[in-house]
Amino acid sequence: xxxxxxxxxxxxxxxxxxxxxxxxxxxFVLAGQxxxxxxxxxxxxxxxDPTGLAEVGRRTIPLLLIGAGLALAFRAQFFNIGAEGQLLxxxxxxxxxxxxxxIPGALLVPxxxxxxFVGGGLxxxxxxxxxxxxxxxxxxxxxxxxxxxxxxxxxxxxPWKGKDVRGYIYTDTFPQGAWLPTFSxxxxxxxxxxxxxxxxxGLQWLLTRSTFGYALRVVGENPGAAHYAGLSSTRVATLVxxxxxGLAGLAGAGEVAGIHHRLLEASQISLGYGFTxxxxxxxxxxxxxxCLITAPLMGVILAGGDLLKIDLNLPFRxxxxxxxxxxxxxxxxxxxxxxxxxWGRA
Amino acid sequence: MDSIVIEALVRALxxxxxLLLACLGAILNERAGVxxxxxxxxxxxxxxxxxxxxxxxxxxxxxxxxxxAMLAGAALSGLHAVATVTLRANQFVSGLAxxxxxxxxxxxxxxxxxxxxxxxxVQDWTLGNFTISPFTVAALILAALLxxxxxxxxxxxxxxxxxxxxxxxxxxxxxxxxxxVLAxxxxxALAGLAGAFLSLSYRSSWAxxxxxxxxxxxxxxxxxxxxxxxxxxxxxxxxxxxxxLQFRLQGNSNVPTEVFSAMPFILVLVVLALAGVRGQAGxxxxxxxxxxxxxxR
Numbered sequence: 001x002x003x004x005x006x007x008x009x010x011x012x013x014x015x016x017x018x019x020x021x022x023x024x025x026x027x028f029v030l031a032g033q034x035x036x037x038x039x040x041x042x043x044x045x046x047x048x049d050p051t052g053l054a055e056v057g058r059r060t061i062p063l064l065l066i067g068a069g070l071a072l073a074f075r076a077q078f079f080n081i082g083a084e085g086q087l088l089x090x091x092x093x094x095x096x097x098x099x100x101x102x103i104p105g106a107l108l109v110p111x112x113x114x115x116x117f118v119g120g121g122l123x124x125x126x127x128x129x130x131x132x133x134x135x136x137x138x139x140x141x142x143x144x145x146x147x148x149x150x151x152x153x154x155x156x157x158x159p160w161k162g163k164d165v166r167g168y169i170y171t172d173t174f175p176q177g178a179w180l181p182t183f184s185x186x187x188x189x190x191x192x193x194x195x196x197x198x199x200x201x202g203l204q205w206l207l208t209r210s211t212f213g214y215a216l217r218v219v220g221e222n223p224g225a226a227h228y229a230g231l232s233s234t235r236v237a238t239l240v241x242x243x244x245x246g247l248a249g250l251a252g253a254g255e256v257a258g259i260h261h262r263l264l265e266a267s268q269i270s271l272g273y274g275f276t277x278x279x280x281x282x283x284x285x286x287x288x289x290x291c292l293i294t295a296p297l298m299g300v301i302l303a304g305g306d307l308l309k310i311d312l313n314l315p316f317r318x319x320x321x322x323x324x325x326x327x328x329x330x331x332x333x334x335x336x337x338x339x340x341x342x343w344g345r346a
Numbered sequence: 347m348d349s350i351v352i353e354a355l356v357r358a359l360x361x362x363x364x365l366l367l368a369c370l371g372a373i374l375n376e377r378a379g380v381x382x383x384x385x386x387x388x389x390x391x392x393x394x395x396x397x398x399x400x401x402x403x404x405x406x407x408x409x410x411x412x413x414x415a416m417l418a419g420a421a422l423s424g425l426h427a428v429a430t431v432t433l434r435a436n437q438f439v440s441g442l443a444x445x446x447x448x449x450x451x452x453x454x455x456x457x458x459x460x461x462x463x464x465x466x467x468v469q470d471w472t473l474g475n476f477t478i479s480p481f482t483v484a485a486l487i488l489a490a491l492l493x494x495x496x497x498x499x500x501x502x503x504x505x506x507x508x509x510x511x512x513x514x515x516x517x518x519x520x521x522x523x524x525x526x527v528l529a530x531x532x533x534x535a536l537a538g539l540a541g542a543f544l545s546l547s548y549r550s551s552w553a554x555x556x557x558x559x560x561x562x563x564x565x566x567x568x569x570x571x572x573x574x575x576x577x578x579x580x581x582x583x584x585x586x587x588x589x590x591l592q593f594r595l596q597g598n599s600n601v602p603t604e605v606f607s608a609m610p611f612i613l614v615l616v617v618l619a620l621a622g623v624r625g626q627a628g629x630x631x632x633x634x635x636x637x638x639x640x641x642x643r
Contacts, residue, residue: 027451027454030455031454031455079438079439081442130615130618130619130622133619133622133623134622134627134628135615135618135619135622135627136569136618138383138438138442139562139565139566139569139614139618140615140618142562143562143566143611143612143614143615144611144615146559146562146608146611147608147611147612150604150605150607150608151604151608153604153607154602154604154605157602157604158602158604275446278439278442282439314454314457315453315454315457315554317449317450317453317454317554318450318453318454319450320446320447320449320450320453321446321447321450321451321454322450323443323446323450324387324443324444324445324446324447324448324450325443325447327439327442327443327446328425328429328435328440328443328444328447331429331435331436331439331440331443332428332429332433332435332440333433334433334435335433335434335435
C-alpha cells in the first residue's frame with residue numbers, strides 16, 4: 001500500500017472536523033441553543049480579543065506537552081488514555097517539591113519540573129508494567145485516572161492541607177521562588193510553553209531521525225516484523241510510557257507552578273486536558289511537531305467551553321461533546337484517506 | 347439469616363445490577379468481535395432518557411421510560427457500529443469517543459432535569475424482609491438467557507463464529523457486518539437499561555456524572571469473567587459487595603475516605619492483572635477488536 005499523500009490527508013482531516021462541528025451544532029439545537037450563538041460566543045471570546053487569546057494560550061501549554069507525547073505513544077500503538085492522571089501525579093510531585101524540599105533558589109524551578117516529569121512518568125510506568133501481564137493499557141490508564149483524583153483529594157484534605165484553609169481544600173501557597181514567570185497581565189507561563197515547543201520539535205526529531213524512533217515505528221506498524229528483527233516491543237512500550245507520562249507530568253507541574261501556585265482539587269488543576277490531548281495527537285496524525293498547530297486549535301475549544309459556561313450557562317461538559325464528536329469523525333474518516341470512494345457494488 | 351448478611355447481599359445485588367446489565371451488553375458485542383468502550387456514555391444517555399420520560403407526569407409509563415433508555419443506548423452505539431463496522435475505524439478509540447459524547451450529551455441535555463423529582467419510581471419487590479429491584483431480577487434472567495442463547499442456539503453460534511473467525515463465517519454465508527451491527531446495537535440497549543436502573547430505581551433522580559465510572563468497571567468485568575454471562579453474575583456480585591464494604595467501612599475506620607473511593611478502581615487493576623497472569627485474557631474471541639475486511643487476512 002502506498003502512503004497517502006499529505007494533501008489528501010489534510011483535506012480529509014479538515015473535512016472531518018467540519019462535519020464534526022456540524023454534528024455538534026445539531027446537538028445544540030436539540031438542547032435548545034442556537035448554534036450560531038454558541039459558535040459566535042466561542043470565537044468572539046477566544047480569537048476576538050487579547051484576553052481571550054491569552055486564555056487560549058494558557059490552555060495550549062498543557063495540550064501541547066501532552067499531545068506531543070501522545071502522538072509518539074499512538075505511533076507505537078500504546079494507547080495511553082491516562083494523561084489526565086499522569087498530569088495530576090506530575091502536579092503532586094511538583095507541589096511536594098515546591099512545598100517541602102529545601103532547594104536553593106535558582107534550582108527550585110528546574111527541580112519542580114523534574115519532579116513533575118518523574119511523577120507523571122512513574123504513573124504511566126504502572127500501566128506499562130501491567131501491559132506485560134496482558135492488561136489493556138486503555139483500561140489500566142483510565143482506572144489510574146480515577147485513583148489519581150482520589151490521591152490528590154486525600155493529600156489536600158489530609159496531610160498536605162494548608163494552614164489558612166477554610167471551607168475549600170488546598171495546600172499552602174508555594175514559595176515565590178517556585179512560581180513560574182508569565183507574560184505580563186496573562187496566565188501564560190512562558191517557560192512551560194517554551195518547554196512544550198522544544199519538546200514537540202525534539203520528539204519529532206526522535207521519531208523520524210533516531211534509531212529509537214525507527215524501532216518505535218516498526219513496533220507500531222508491524223509488531224510481527226519487529227519481533228523477527230529482534231526489536232523488543234516491551235522495551236519500546238516502557239520507554240514510550242515513561243516519555244508520554246513524563247510530558248503529561250511536566251504539564252501538571254506547569255499548571256500548579258505557573259497558575260495556581262498550590263495543589264488544589266483535581267477538577268480545578270485540569271479541565272480534561274488528558275482527553276482533549278488525545279484529539280490533539282490524533283489531529284496531528286501522530287506527528288509531535290504538528291501538535292504546534294493542533295494544540296492551539298483544541299485550546300480554542302477548551303477556552304470557548306469556559307465562555308459557554310459563563311455567557312450561556314451551559315455545562316462545561318459541552319467540551320466532551322466537541323472532543324468526542326471530533327475524535328469519532330477523525331477516526332471514521334481514515335478510510336477515505338486510504339481508499340478512494342467508489343459508489344455502487346464492489 | 348443474619349441481618350447483616352442480608353443487608354450485604356441486598357446492597358451487593360443493587361450495585362451489581364447495573365454492572366451486570368452493562369457487562370452482559372459488552373459480552374454480547376465482544377462475542378461478535380467488537381469492543382465497545384463507550385459503556386459509560388451509553389449508560390449516561392440511558393439514565394437520562396429514562397428519567398426524562400418517567401418524570402414527565404405522575405402516570406408516565408415506566409415501560410416507555412425503560413424503552414427510551416434502551417433506545418438511547420442503542421442509538422449511541424449505532425454511531426459505534428457505523429464507525430467501526432462500516433468505516434472500519436479503530437474500535438478502541440471509537441468507544442472512547444462514544445464515552446465522551448454520551449457523558450457530554452447527557453450532561454448538556456440533562457441540565458434541566460437536575461434536582462427534579464421523579465414521580466414514577468420503579469418500586470422494589472418485597473419478599474419477607476428482603477427487597478429486590480425488578481431490574482435485578484431482569485438482569486439475572488437476562489444473564490441466563492444470554493448464556494443459553496450463546497451456547498445452545500444456532501443464531502448464538504453464528505454470533506460467536508463472527509467473533510472467532512469472521513472469514514470462515516463469511517464463507518459459510520453469514521453476513522458478518524450485519525451480525526456485528528446487531529450485536530453492537532444490542533449491547534448499547536443493555537447499557538442503556540443499566541442506566542435506566544440508576545435513574546429509575548437505584549438513585550431515582552438525575553445528576554450529571556451519576557454513572558461515576560461504573561461503565562468502565564463493567565468493561566473490565568468482561569475480561570475478568572472471561573466473556574461468560576453466568577460468571578458475570580458472580581463478578582458483578584463480587585464488585586457489588588466491594589461497594590457495600592466501602593459504604594460500611596466509611597467513617598467506621600481510621601482509613602481515609604479517599605481510599606474507599608479509589609478502591610473499586612484499584613481492585614479492577616488487581617483483578618485484571620490476576621486474569622492476565624492466569625492467562626485468562628487468552629479467552630478473548632479471536633477476532634476481538636479487529637475490523638473484518640473480505641479478502642484480507
